[in-house]
Amino acid sequence: xxxxxxxxxxxxxxxxxxxxxxxxxxxxxxxxxxxxxxxxxxxxxxxxxxxxxxxxxxxxxxxxxxxxxxxxxxxxxxxxxxxxxxxxxxxxxxxxxxxxxxxxxxxxxxxxxxxxxxxxxxxxxxxxxxxxxxxxxxxxxxxxxxxxxxxxxxxxxxxxxxxxxxxxxxxxxxxxxxxxxxxxxxxxxxxxxxxxxxxxxxxxxxxxxxxxxxxxxxxxxxxxxxxxxxxxxxxxxxxxxxxxxxxxxxxxxxxxxxxxxxxxxxxxxxxxxxxxxxxxxxxxxxxxxxxxxxxxxxxxxxxxxxxxxxxxx
Amino acid sequence: xxxxxxxxxxxxxxxxxxxxxxxxxxxxxxxxxxxxxxxxxxxxxxxxxxxxxxxxxxxxxxxxxxxxxxxxxxxxxxxxxxxxxxxxxxxxxxxxxxxxxxxxxxxxxxxxxxxxxxxxxxxxxxxxxxxxxxxxxxxxxxxxxxxxxxxxxxxxxxxxxxxxxxxxxxxxxxxxxxxxxxxxxxxxxxxxxxxxxxxxxxxxxxxxxxxxxxxxxxxxxxxxxxxxxxxxxxxxxxxxxxxxxxxxxxxxxxxxxxxxxxxxxxxxxxxxxxxxxxxxxxxxxxxxxxxxxxxxxxxxxxxxxxxxxxxxxxxxxxxxxxxxxxxxxxxxxxxxxxxxxxxxxxxxxxxxxxxxxxxxxxxxxxxxxxxxxxxxxxxxxxxxxxxxxxxxxxxxxxxxxxxxxxxxxxxxxxxxxxxxxxxxxxxxxxxxxxxxxxxxxxxxxxxxxxxxxxxxxxxxxxxxxxxxxxxxxxxxxxx
Numbered sequence: 001x002x003x004x005x006x007x008x009x010x011x012x013x014x015x016x017x018x019x020x021x022x023x024x025x026x027x028x029x030x031x032x033x034x035x036x037x038x039x040x041x042x043x044x045x046x047x048x049x050x051x052x053x054x055x056x057x058x059x060x061x062x063x064x065x066x067x068x069x070x071x072x073x074x075x076x077x078x079x080x081x082x083x084x085x086x087x088x089x090x091x092x093x094x095x096x097x098x099x100x101x102x103x104x105x106x107x108x109x110x111x112x113x114x115x116x117x118x119x120x121x122x123x124x125x126x127x128x129x130x131x132x133x134x135x136x137x138x139x140x141x142x143x144x145x146x147x148x149x150x151x152x153x154x155x156x157x158x159x160x161x162x163x164x165x166x167x168x169x170x171x172x173x174x175x176x177x178x179x180x181x182x183x184x185x186x187x188x189x190x191x192x193x194x195x196x197x198x199x200x201x202x203x204x205x206x207x208x209x210x211x212x213x214x215x216x217x218x219x220x221x222x223x224x225x226x227x228x229x230x231x232x233x234x235x236x237x238x239x240x241x242x243x244x245x246x247x248x249x250x251x252x253x254x255x256x257x258x259x260x261x262x263x264x265x266x267x268x269x270x271x272x273x274x275x276x277x278x279x280x281x282x283x284x285x286x287x288x289x290x291x292x293x294x295x296x297x298x299x300x301x302x303x304x305x306x307x308x309x310x311x312x313x
Numbered sequence: 314x315x316x317x318x319x320x321x322x323x324x325x326x327x328x329x330x331x332x333x334x335x336x337x338x339x340x341x342x343x344x345x346x347x348x349x350x351x352x353x354x355x356x357x358x359x360x361x362x363x364x365x366x367x368x369x370x371x372x373x374x375x376x377x378x379x380x381x382x383x384x385x386x387x388x389x390x391x392x393x394x395x396x397x398x399x400x401x402x403x404x405x406x407x408x409x410x411x412x413x414x415x416x417x418x419x420x421x422x423x424x425x426x427x428x429x430x431x432x433x434x435x436x437x438x439x440x441x442x443x444x445x446x447x448x449x450x451x452x453x454x455x456x457x458x459x460x461x462x463x464x465x466x467x468x469x470x471x472x473x474x475x476x477x478x479x480x481x482x483x484x485x486x487x488x489x490x491x492x493x494x495x496x497x498x499x500x501x502x503x504x505x506x507x508x509x510x511x512x513x514x515x516x517x518x519x520x521x522x523x524x525x526x527x528x529x530x531x532x533x534x535x536x537x538x539x540x541x542x543x544x545x546x547x548x549x550x551x552x553x554x555x556x557x558x559x560x561x562x563x564x565x566x567x568x569x570x571x572x573x574x575x576x577x578x579x580x581x582x583x584x585x586x587x588x589x590x591x592x593x594x595x596x597x598x599x600x601x602x603x604x605x606x607x608x609x610x611x612x613x614x615x616x617x618x619x620x621x622x623x624x625x626x627x628x629x630x631x632x633x634x635x636x637x638x639x640x641x642x643x644x645x646x647x648x649x650x651x652x653x654x655x656x657x658x659x660x661x662x663x664x665x666x667x668x669x670x671x672x673x674x675x676x677x678x679x680x681x682x683x684x685x686x687x688x689x690x691x692x693x694x695x696x697x698x699x700x701x702x703x704x705x706x707x708x709x710x711x712x713x714x715x716x717x718x719x720x721x722x723x724x725x726x727x728x729x730x731x732x733x734x735x736x737x738x739x740x741x742x743x744x745x746x747x748x749x750x751x752x753x754x755x756x757x758x759x760x761x762x763x764x765x766x767x768x769x770x771x772x773x774x775x776x777x778x779x780x781x782x783x784x785x786x787x788x789x790x791x792x
Contacts, residue, residue: 098553309581
């Protein structure tokens with residue numbers, strides 16, 4: 001497989017995942033904006049920081065009105081992470097890697113792009129927003145279904161999964177990075193309760209508020225939420241789950257190419273040293289430092305994958 | 314079906330005779346059509362469009378303000394050619410392509426045809442597409458025109474003409490294949506009723522044909538790659554389609570470099586040699602070291618590898634001279650010179666404006682002629698006299714007088730018509746045909762049919778997609 005093709009599959013998957021994650025972030029932010037107008041601006045700011053586009057927004061707009069933030073996140077061509085920008089990038093990468101995709105997968109990506117371009121032609125009215133966000137997530141599910149259902153389990157499939165899980169781990173870590181202060185224990189370590197709406201927002205932005213209840217019942221604590229998002233291996237957006245999947249896909253690539261890679265070694269270290277738990281030790285070392293270190297490690301891993309598999313010259 | 318008032322009888326309609334009889338190749342189809350509900354067919358047409366969009370069979374129009382992707386209009390009524398008509402056409406096309414290949418070999422070697430005075434030396438020496446670097450070079454297998462497209466027009470029951478030769482990088486073959494695929498999806502029952510020759514083996518034939526031209530340096534099964542300028546090129550869909558269907562890699566210039574005397578592509582495991590490259594970039598852009606230094610599309614040093622027999626480039630560099638419209642007018646002589654036979658398919662009579670006598674005649678009769686640029690393609694820079702305004706005629710007259718050797722002129726042909734499906738029923742529109750021809754040392758393969766291009770506007774004679782033309786599925790009937 002061409003290095004460029006591997007890179008395009010990796011980035012196609014990253015952008016598709018990003019589009020879905022951003023839709024979730026908007027959804028969570030929108031809920032707060034509706035229910036608590038006093039904290040809406042702060043919440044939108046944290047959404048923009050999580051998406052990594054706060055500076056760009058500040059430069060273009062300044063104040064955090066819901067309508068402006070939503071439009072910026074959904075449609076603004078000046079925002080490289082807007083849903084429209086990201087789906088276009090995903091499609092461009094899919095076109096570049098067209099020969100490595102099944103017809104079904106390509107058509108799913110292309111249909112997604114066509115659907116979202118039509119959906120986001122004009123600014124979205126607030127009462128239409130929930131429907132629009134649902135459609136974005138459905139499109140994402142459609143592509144994932146085609147990918148899972150029709151692609152050969154070969155190196156190309158591994159590269160696209162690597163992109164998916166790298167982006168997802170990065171996203172969950174960013175949410176933690178922005179919200180870590182809410183999870184910091186103030187008085188007692190265990191059993192510290194946090195603002196109900198806030199914790200729900202965090203869990204909503206990873207589509208896991210129900211799953212959390214099933215698992216932990218009514219007990220809402222900073223420690224549990226952090227454990228759930230960082231270490232819980234059955235939760236498909238936790239750092240541990242994502243890193244395990246990355247290690248696994250890198251191991252498959254090693255077998256496929258009969259060649260050991262530095263990228264696999266890094267992923268392996270990440271899984272076994274950073275994600276072994278327990279959660280208390282992460283808190284003891286400082287949650288913020290932990291998350292910052294994790295973001296640094298995954299960025300390094302992404303660069304290493306790019307080098308090991310010659311995405312670019 | 315086409316009995317109608319006001320139809321201009323001067324055009325040959327391929328479906329219906331002047332007496333209103335359905336011509337024999339169309340009989341089975343028309344039997345089916347008449348029993349069909351028009352609303353259903355119209356609905357299918359809408360479906361087809363959605364299908365094309367989903368598949369991404371779009372093209373970019375250069376210079377279009379929005380840079381948007383467009384669809385080439387597709388018409389659901391097939392263009393049908395009988396088995397015997399096709400036999401005749403394919404014989405003529407094969408003869409022509411063989412002659413062209415022999416001509417290119419001669420031009421880049423002993424130039425016998427120039428010595429014999431059958432083609433004027435200036436036509437070669439002054440030709441921008443002529444590559445002196447190809448002199449004395451033997452492309453692997455002796456093949457220059459691996460892939461070509463011969464544009465054919467029809468003017469009567471037995472009157473077929475070759476309108477132009479496309480040996481540079483003929484495009485459109487993916488439309489031929491997708492049109493058929495779409496028809497099969499929309500009207501499966503129709504194909505049980507009418508026996509149509511398949512076209513779907515084109516990509517495999519292309520792979521075989523290219524593999525048969527592997528260079529001396531190739532050991533084992535040849536590695537074939539398609540070289541594209543990238544996703545922003547108007548024909549990118551076709552490039553990816555062909556690579557995908559051949560199971561070949563689709564590469565861009567920045568994926569390639571010369572390693573150990575071979576052209577190699579950067580894979581996830583390092584550089585791997587390529588044996589045959591089907592390039593969809595022009596000669597000028599192939600090698601920045603040897604041609605245009607500013608080109609980012611090609612591979613620095615590929616030319617030296619080519620000279621040393623390390624790679625096959627298809628089509629061979631320098632084949633573009635065969636597309637020259639001034640040279641076109643010599644094709645009957647060229648065919649006779651190399652094959653010893655008369656051309657089976659006639660040329661359209663052509664005035665070469667470089668000749669003062671021809672020029673005078675062209676200027677006198679400008680409103681009735683079609684004038685084309687010698688190196689033009691895609692329907693750009695061309696004058697259709699009968700359709701032009703006085704102002705356009707005057708402007709073109711000035712261009713002609715300023716640079717006569719840049720133009721050739723031809724009579725405005727009464728191109729045949731085939732009906733398209735419109736809201737008001739069937740309506741005749743002018744068509745042409747581009748069959749696709751593969752050549753290797755093992756022989757010439759012509760896919761039955763080809764791409765039928767159709768002028769979607771009533772009365773229009775311009776079928777180019779860049780000028781709003783559409784396409785039809787083309788059927789060659791089984792014997």
